[in-house]
Structures are given as structure tokens and as C-alpha cells.
Amino acid sequence: MASLQPVRGTHDLLPEQNRLHDHIAETARAIGELYGYHRMTTPIFEFTDVFARTLGDTSDVVTKEMYSFEDRGGEHITLRPEGTAGIARAYISNGMQQMSPVKVSYIGPMFRYERPQKGRQRQFHQIGAELLGVEQVAGDVEMIAYGAHILKQLGLWDDVTLELNTLGDPESRAAYRTVLVDYFKGHFDKLSEDSRTRLDKNPLRILDSKDEGDRELVANAPLFADYLNENSQQFFKGLTEGLGDIGIAYQLNPRLVRGLDYYCHTCFEFTTNTLGAQGTVMAGGRYDGLISTMGGPQTAGVGWAAGVERLALMVGEAPPAARPVALIPMGDDAERHCRKLAQDLREAGIAVELGYAGNMKKRLKRADKANARLAVILGDDELAKGVAQLRDLDNSDQREVALNVLIETVSKG
């Protein structure tokens, strides 16, 4: 093993893997265009405050997973652990409420100081989308449809389940939270150690505990559905109806929660059992309180994010690259002629593999390895006659083609 290791939790994306990532990014971008979402890019680092304020000081992401540092000017900087906070900050910085509704997508590296596992790295990539300024449930439906469309396009639909829940509006959630905390306090001695700390920090998370004892308590816990006010019920009904209208199946999961206060109403995750413990492929929800929490105008918001590495694990292989045409010159004159020919072919949109050296055997071998579909063999004899040998590398058919119709012939395949 080489002594030069990459930093823990970081990985090189070698060309093949990079192509898979590009495929996912491009699929997400193209689908986004169909829904009217356009790419925007925010900085990879922000003032620490941007994340500390939006993620809340109780979340693990903020308390122990951020890459924070002081820059040379003494500013407190953090590498972004997720994408939404930066978009929200940009919305405020640029007065984007003028453009409401704002429909954007993004892709980029994120950083979290976590214990690495398969599908969980310290530098990873997310695609995501945000819809700002739409309070109608139609926005939530569109968001889910958009995410689902990407998963379908990537061929992952059969491996994925849409789990759905509502967090209600702030009033409903506050009411539920109170009875839930009371309930668990009544059974404090039976709670797991993790959940005891959650009781203060993030009581809703107890619903999602994997501890056996917790699960028994949770089974008898008060139901959120019983504490939803009229407004919240109507909103959730609109969501399920909307999904029904466009034929997206979902599974209700009352234990699906978010911890932070600015989340409300819609909460969804696309999950899979093909990735072990890292089962969440795409997650999102409504966050009407986020922008105002950051000091901007009260602005409704819905969004989702998905981990590119996890998607890549599921997709497995990138679609094959375009098959090039290999040029095989023999001799100096032919070499020079091929230089020009390669340029012309490339400018005509044809991928060209130009062997840099070697005899014909080596060059053909290399052409084969490059998965070339055709080889253009050009030697002194051919040059003198104004022709080239055009060899089909799949079936070994070889024929003579006049140089002045070569590009045309190759273009036709």
C-alpha cells in the first residue's frame, strides 16, 4: 500500500467513477429543467454563523461535524455541511424575493467530520433543489415528483420507497411536542441512554430510535395525527391527494421526523434497503421558517437533497462513453496527414483516438482498448492513391475509402 494516503473520508474520483458522477449530475440537471429548476452555485465555505444559525446549536452536524476554521483575517469560516443554508443565505443576500418563486437546483461537495462508512464520506457530493416563495401544497407535490423523476431516470425506482409524513404547522408541532415529552418523561427509566439526551435536544427523534426498548415505548406513544390542527390536516391531505393524482405511491411513516424548528408540514425520504445502514437516498421537506430564522423576510420553502455517492453505488455503472474512431498512420507523411484528419473529424463532432507512437499492431491494440468502432489505416501506399483503409473493428471488415469522402463516411457510422 502506498504511504501517501488521502485524508480520511476523502476519495479520488478516477475517470470511470467520475463519469458515473457526471451522469448522475447531468440527469438531475436535465430533469430539473423539465420542472423549471435551474442550477445555481453558492460558495463552498460560508461564515460559520450561516450554518450554526440555520442548523441549530443542538444538531450534531453543528456541534461536532463541521469543518470550521479561522481564516487569516480572523473570520470564522465553515466548509458547508449541506446545501440549503447557502441557498437561503444567497436568497437574502441577493434580494431574490424579487424573483419569487425561486426554483433552483445545485450540486457540489459537502463536508462533515463523521466516521466514514460505505456511502458516507467526509467530503461527499449532494444534488439538491429548493423552491422558495411558494406556500401552496402544489409546490411540495412538484418537488417530490421532481425527485422521483430523477430516481426513475437513473433506473432506481424499483429499489426505492417513498416514505411520507407531516410535521404539521408550528402550532400543531408545539402541541405534540409537549405531550410527547410528557409521555416519555413518564417512562424515563425505560428510555435508552441516547434517547434520554434526545428528550432535551430533539424529542421527535426518539420516534425514530432503533433501540428495542424505545420502540416499545414509541409504539404506545401519542400519535402526531391526533394533534394536527385543521390547517395541518388540510395541507397533508392536499399532499397525499396530489401524489395520488400523478400516480406516485408512498408509504406513511409517522416516525419520519426532522429535528429543527423551521421544518413544517411535508417531510419525505426516498429510502432503499440496498445500501445497508445508509438507507436514505433522497430526503426533503418544507421549511417555511428557515429564511426568517436567518433574518430574511418570511418566505415559504420546500426542498430535497440526495447524496451522489449513494446514488452512484446504486446506479453502479456509467453509461458507455462514445466509441471513438482510431487513426493509424504508418510513416511520417501519414502521421502529418492524420494530424489534420483528426482535427477535422473532431470538429465534425467525432471522437478520435490518435495513437501517439508504435507500429500498427500496437496502435490497433490500443484502438481496441479504447473501444474504437473504426480504424482508419493510412500508409504511404494509401496516401499515394488518395485513399485510406477503413476497418470495422467489430467484424474486421476492411475496405478502401477515398480520403475526400472519409469524414462523411465515418460520420455515417
Next chain:
RNA sequence: GCGGGUGUAGCUCAGGUGGUUAGAGCACCAGAUUGUGGCUCUGGGGGCCGUGGGUUCAAGUCCCAUCACUCGCCCCA
């Protein structure tokens, strides 16, 4: 941050109870075939056996530490 597993060639992995020059397949390079690839055959290059320390006459093998990956918890995409 907590608990378990694994680190031998570029990749996938063999190397009972410690024993002398560490192996295979794939990949790579060359030749058989000097202007014709894939298939086949022959040969070749590649290893601080993750790293550091310890036990021993002797360590890839046993012990400790450390680093990385990995499975689960936590958290989350």
C-alpha cells in the same frame, strides 16, 4: 464519539500449528506475428506482507499501538 471485522502485487485473493528465494488469476509490458487488434502460447516487470514497536535463533504468521477501510450505533444524503 461507541462497539465489531479486515489490511499480502494496480485489482480480486491464496499463504494449517512461526522456519530459509512470498504465490495465483486478472491487468500491464515484450515476443511468437518487421502493414492488421480481440483469441491462444511463451517470457517479463512489478511486494518496506498498511505503519511503528515488541516477543523469538527466526514474524506475512504471535502480542501491543497506530493509520486506513469496512459492519453496526450515533447522526445524516
